Amino acid sequence: MKLKSQETKNNIKDVQNSCDERGIAIQKVGVSDVHLPFLIQTKNGSFQSVLAKIKLTVNLPQEFKGTHMSRFIEVLSDWSQKPVSAKEMEYILIDTIDRLHAQSAAIDINFKYFIEKTAPVSGFTSMLDYDCAFSGSLTRGQHLNFVLGLKVPFTSLCPCSKEISCYGAHNQRGIMRVKIKHQPGSFIWIEDLAELMEAEGSCQVYPLLKREDEKYVTEKAYENPKFVEDVLRDLVLSLRKVEGAQWFEVECENYESIHNHSAYAAHVETLK
Numbered sequence: 001m002k003l004k005s006q007e008t009k010n011n012i013k014d015v016q017n018s019c020d021e022r023g024i025a026i027q028k029v030g031v032s033d034v035h036l037p038f039l040i041q042t043k044n045g046s047f048q049s050v051l052a053k054i055k056l057t058v059n060l061p062q063e064f065k066g067t068h069m070s071r072f073i074e075v076l077s078d079w080s081q082k083p084v085s086a087k088e089m090e091y092i093l094i095d096t097i098d099r100l101h102a103q104s105a106a107i108d109i110n111f112k113y114f115i116e117k118t119a120p121v122s123g124f125t126s127m128l129d130y131d132c133a134f135s136g137s138l139t140r141g142q143h144l145n146f147v148l149g150l151k152v153p154f155t156s157l158c159p160c161s162k163e164i165s166c167y168g169a170h171n172q173r174g175i176m177r178v179k180i181k182h183q184p185g186s187f188i189w190i191e192d193l194a195e196l197m198e199a200e201g202s203c204q205v206y207p208l209l210k211r212e213d214e215k216y217v218t219e220k221a222y223e224n225p226k227f228v229e230d231v232l233r234d235l236v237l238s239l240r241k242v243e244g245a246q247w248f249e250v251e252c253e254n255y256e257s258i259h260n261h262s263a264y265a266a267h268v269e270t271l272k
Contacts, residue, residue: 019063028106030057031072040113040132041085043189050111052080058102071099084109084134086146086187093138106137113190117206119213120220126208132190135179143184150193152176154201155217156254159225170258171221174201174228176235177251186244196242200234202226228254232265245271 032055039047056072075096082088089107096105113132118125133149154174162169176197180188198204203221206213226234232252239248247270254263 019065026060028057029060029067031055031069032057034073034076036076036080038080038109038111039083040111040190041083041088043191047083048113050113052109052111054110055108056096056105057107058096058100058105060102068100072096075099086134086136086144086148086182089134089136089146090138090144093136093144097138097140102140104137104139107135109134115191115194117204117208119206119209120216121212122210124208124210124213126206128205128207130190130194133179145181146187147179147181148188148190148193149177149179150190150197152178152194152197153205154198154231155203155205155221156228156231157202157221157225159227159230161258162222162225169222169225171202172254172257173205174231174252174254176200176231177249177253178235178239179249180239180242180245181247182244183246188242188245196238197235200231200238202231228252228263228265232267236267236269240269240271247271 034054034056036052036054038050038052038054040050042048054076056076058067060067075092078095079088079092084092089109093105093107096102096107110131110133112129114127114129116125117128131151133147135147135149137145152175154176155171156174157169157171178193178197180193182188202224203217206217209217232250235250235252239245239250242248247268249266249268251266252264256263
């Protein structure tokens with residue numbers, strides 16, 4: 001029975017391995033919207049189990065008609081139970097390049113990451129979710145190109161509103177988005193990047209607040225008014241100080257409370 005099964009397998013025509021004569025090489029081909037559990041390495045040395053949405057691709061030379069889709073899933077399945085950080089991303093891509101006989105590979109891993117937050121006065125703790133992304137690309141024989149992406153909520157209070165009003169000022173919840181690339185051998189933990197980003201709003205966002213905490217965050221925001229431009233510029237100054245940082249991209253968006261539109265600012269910078 002086993003012999004017959006092997007014989008059938010050998011007789012199946014491999015169309016994707018046939019030659020293509022159109023002369024077009026494809027930079028990226030593979031699988032996207034793959035949902036798998038992944039283990040993300042945390043700063044304290046443990047790991048966090050997350051549901052990841054993944055895209056994994058390789059280059060395809062012009063003479064090949066198609067790639068081997070099943071091998072991408074094999075790679076991801078093998079790595080889904082191992083803690084992943086920047087170093088492991090390189091191994092995943094090397095594994096992909098070897099199995100697919102490719103010259104380059106790229107991966108995007110998007111997931112929700114949870115960090116424990118402590119309320120500023122009551123001390124109650126709870127978990128806040130952050131949208132996080134690991135993006136990596138690798139060419140055979142070269143260093144990993146790794147980018148960490150993080151989206152962080154914050155509170156901002158309008159300086160103009162505070163200045164012109166007899167009392168009060170309008171505020172809003174905003175979102176900071178940062179992508180950061182480090183020199184080979186350097187990196188920043190998700191927890192440290194989140195802390196750096198949260199410090200630049202008028203006030204942090206907390207998932208659990210008691211009345212004394214609500215009083216604190218309301219007054220803190222009032223004492224620290226910032227336009228979306230202020231938030232972005234302060235964040236840029238902080239990112240410039242990150243050791244080993246090579247490049248970053250920043251977006252800040254305020255979901256305005258008195259307008260039916262958002263305020264937006266963005267900045268990209270390559271560091272020396």
